[in-house]
Amino acid sequence: MKLNDLSEKLDLKAQTRIFDREISGVYISDMVSDVIANAKAGNLLVTVQIHNNVIAAANLVDIAGIVVTQGKAPAEDVVKMAEKAEITLFTTEMNRWQMATQLYEAGIR
């Protein structure tokens, strides 16, 4: 599924442009060492942990997009950094579990 289709199906707020990329799966984690070692290229990362080092890690392993849960707002420079790395950054009021359920129901497994 493309990031664009996902944002239409789910209640996600895009903080960056929505880049034309396919999502290959989901990884849910708030630990940076876990994200960089285990998230796969093309994954959608679901996390509450959002700062520039996380964007750097996500970019290094070619994560396609990030969903920041619990209504947390990423700082402006973090959004800029994601935009530059062509990582689509979404926010949602949902928690990680609700997000996971909706992603599963949307067909991303």
Add this chain to the structure above:
Amino acid sequence: MTAADEVLLRERFRITGSDFEHGGEVSARIKSILKEIGIPVEAIRRLSIANFEAEMNVVMYADEATLTLEVFSNAVRVEVADRGPGIPDVEKAMEPGFSTATEEMRARGFGAGLGLPNIERNTDEFVIESEVGTGTTLRYRVSWS
């Protein structure tokens, strides 16, 4: 000297301690260099994981470091030599879960104690030399065929 031993590229990068704002940028620059050279994707992935963990450890625990990248025809070698407090017990530091990260670092998602184990797991050779009060040097290699 055989062709495989010949250094195709050697480049040095500076990493600054406590500089969270730029933490990960050296790893990102190295990734784009390796991509441009045409290093296999999986080798770039493994190197990026190791470089990021090494870079963030300098940011979190050391004063400054020089990262030296050496590209060969079928391997990349990296040395990260820092000036810093050193590691009193390297064996213990290598244990998954061991961490001296501060509360502030943990609040940023660091301190899982998986950085050095991640480097070990993603490299074909990994050596740590450390002297308390002086600094730490990591050397690792990722090869492909």
